[in-house]
Amino acid sequence: MTAPDFDPAFGDQLEALLRWRRDVRHFSARAVSEDAMQALLDSAALAPSVGNAQPWRFVRVRSAQLRTRLAEHVDAASRDAAGVIPDATLRTRYQALKLHGIREAPELLAVFCDEVPDAGHGLGRATMPEMLRYSTVMAIHTLWLAARARDIGLGWVSILDPDVVTELLDVHPRWTLIALLCLGYPAEPSDTPELERHGWQACEPIADRILER
Template identity: 60%
Template sequence: MEQLFALTRFAPSVGNAQPWRFVRVRNPDLRVALARHVDETAMEAGQAYEGECQALYNALKLHGVREAPEIVAVYSDERPSAGHGLGIRTMPEALRYSTVLAIHTLWLAASSRGIGLGWISILEAAVVNQLLCTPPEWHFVALLCIGYPEEPSDRPELDRRGWQARECWQDRVSER
């Protein structure tokens, strides 16, 4: 994990502010509380689906908080001391974009080592913030499950399980 975290220093960063903050969740009681919260939120979210979509949703593995060897909450420091404010006076959201790029760098580094990474988005940020006692200037970005996958694959699990296939990249490019 230290090697993976160290590689995030190569992520692009607005003004070189390096606003990403990683919180390793090592406390077993916190992991249980996070897992319970994600389970409850996922159950609530599942009620929005009907029919075949609900059956697909119910069959998905939406998180691995209990199983993953590493759980990492990722935050963007909205008032970093580094970077001297360069680039964020007109685009303060670039701090969060930089944090997402650090996650992407971590993800690529992990993948190159055969390590899987899952991004949990079915949760309430305020609950995670409260559980982890984070500073108010930190904006929650992601909860990551990191570990060696049971079934290595080049296809995302949501694609493999029939939820949503990857679409053609050409449909994502336009010209003016």
């Protein structure tokens, strides 16, 4: 088998893909086709995983009632989060942010990690069992890039109680919630993080986050 030639032009495109991969909260009404969703899930399964355990488990939320309950739960969790921000100005800025697109996104996907998968036979996780969750995060990032390459946006909702979401979705008790994802075509694509555009937090130089020992 001959390996593909990833030439400089491809490298430039990859950098652009990484730069334009943004967390999306504003979605258009355009539906995501079933073929596109299957392609994204197939791409996610190409992610690396410890011991090739492939611990990711995907739950597509199809029920309108479940979607509403999830949105209400996240709204309540967001109000609670705002309540503990001591600075009034910062609290007001927080409350003005749009923090999820659960109601608007054409697709809602919950991603879980199977904490005791049969695959992999335990390889690579005896001393670091959290590698299963890291592997699941890799699958999410792989899906994220694959989505952006198809002009599909993804928003990661983290203001929630994992136990509540797990109970609502009625999954296997050994599964751990890693992410609740909104997917759809962005209303306004941008290469700048939304939180930066709204003055919440600017990106800081990578040099400030590199140490040498």
